[in-house]
Amino acid sequence: MRWSKTLIPTLKEVPADAEVISHKLLVRAGYIRQISRGIYDYFPLALKVIRKIETIVRQEMDRAGAQELLLPISSPAELWQESGRWEYYGKELLRFKDRHERDFCLGPTHEELITDLVRRSVRSYRELPINLYQVQTKFRDEVRPRFGLMRGREFIMKDAYSFHTTVEDCRREYDNMYQAYKRIFTRCGLSFRPVEADTGAIGGSLSHEFQVLAESGEDAIVSCDQCEYAANVEKAEVKGKPPAARDISEELPKLEKVATPGKKTVPEVAEFLKLGANKFIKTLVYKTDSGDLIAALVRGDHEINELKLRTMLGCREVTLADEAAVTAATGVVTGYIGPIGLSLRVVADLSVHGMRGAVTGANEANTHYVDIDQERDFTPSAFADLRLAVAGDPCPRCESGKLQSHRGIEVGQVFYLGTKYSEKMGATYLDAEGREQPIEMGCYGIGISRMVAAAVEQNNDANGIIWPLAIAPFQVLVLPINYKEDKLRDAGEKLYRDLQRAGVEVLLDDRDERAGVKFKDADLVGIPLRVTIGAKGLDKGFFELRSRRDGKTEEVPVGEAVKVITEKIAQAVQG
RNA sequence: CGGGGCGUGGCGCAGCCUGGUAGCGCGCACGCUUGGGGUGCGUGAGGUCGCCGGUUCAAAUCCGGCCGCCCCGACCA
Structure with missing residues (x-):
């Protein structure tokens, strides 16, 4: 092509609304322009890059045995009501009505549509397995779109869905896709890492994310310095140590109350008592989606992983309770809550197990307990891995490894879904004995437009973008x-x-x-x-x-x- | 949704506090000049100052409401 005949509106000045480097460079170099928050025009050069990425994705998907199709971008509410996601998805699902006042939405993902398609066209085990994919625009009304193409509301995605008769076959396909993804990101010239991941709103029980390593990444990930283990911190397991053996002869100091006027946070009290944060038991009161208040304990120098808490409690959502609710339920102002004598259900992170000489709120204003012996002074209803993993933690998989932390941009994710959607929506097949069985499912996404941003984040210098050859316009x-x-x-x-x-x-x-x-x-x-x-x-x-x-x-x-x-x-x- | 910031030619900004003619740089058009890392000079076009309302003789400027955009948080495949 000729530059003179191509629309490449380069800019000398950095656009005022861009924050990360990929956003700045893509706008300055004439690739994209914002049209509304999280919604962009793609200029000719950007489209070329997108097409190059799509081509690689298609080649590898086809090679892995998947077939391409195209589902509609809009879909009727009924399908989403069947799966339960019309309610579950919340405001992120962009809804609208047609002229007959029927409810519709723009697809943020396509499990419902593909499951519907398969249930209406697949009858027999002989037609399985099958893996169907599309490359298409998705719309998610994100609470906070940001960073240009990295988190848009409208974005281009490759989504694939596979259907199987058995769990084993579905796992085999999961691995097949995992390998295909490694080839795709390698061919695109990206430095990435597959990590264990939470399954989130999609559901299912096994998942990996493909993270492009970049400082500006929105995800925190940890990886072992010795073995292959890597995980999103949301998911990263923390290996608990059993409590130290007790020395019977040891004289333990008695539980004692001390005045801590006006000192509420762990750092404040730690400073006041001249103790390390690791001697504290932090007590956080959470509200579950059923409205219950529960207290979660974690060692003072750690943070609660709300996802783990949610999973352990078996609820959809946990949020930190507001101060008024806490005081109403416990009679104590926040900052002085502690597990001893607390009227709420208490769950504790493994880091709290067997703590001695510990400090925590005494459930009365301006007062903390010191010299707590967890095993002597209180018993939570359960101990579990509830904290956020941090760099330096021992690897949960190998003997000697330590975790390191990185930032990543999630460009792909593979899920094992099981029968979550097929059961709800009645997607079944007849097995060799003529019995009706729910179909096993997996799903596999790649954020095509996000890959454009990720590639620029990883490949630039002071003068501009440096495309990997495979995806250069x-x-x-x-x-x-x-x-x-x-x-x-x-x-x-x-x-x-x-x-x-x-x-x-x-x-x-x-x-x-x-x-x-x-x-x-x-x-x-x-x-x-x-x-x-x-x-x-x-x-x-x-x-x-x-x-x-x-x-x-x-x-x-x-x-x-x-x-x-x-x-x-x-x-x-x-x- | 909570906190903070911003909205003035295509882009980046000043002017607003202290009300009275809308300004700068870049870009754009034309002419000359220059010709290996955003050349120099000149001429010129281009703005309902986000929108609505209020105060005032007079509003980009003061007041109120709304809308949009950015950042932080909550949220998220």
């Missing part, structure tokens, strides 16, 4: 320095034609702009290879071939340019 930029000079223009036009003929994806900067402008735009836009055609070089019979990534420039004889470039591309695609 063009492989080569041909840049004649002065388009008014016939010699340079002709050489540029010829190379452009020759490269196209050789199957290279090439953009020709045929604008009558000064060299500096073209160079700046070239760096910003991030095409991996640049051929600079200047008078000095051309007189000596060569072009300059420059790598956007490392800035290295080599002189290539005019006659060999196409060969050198095609070789370089072939080599990069392979490697």
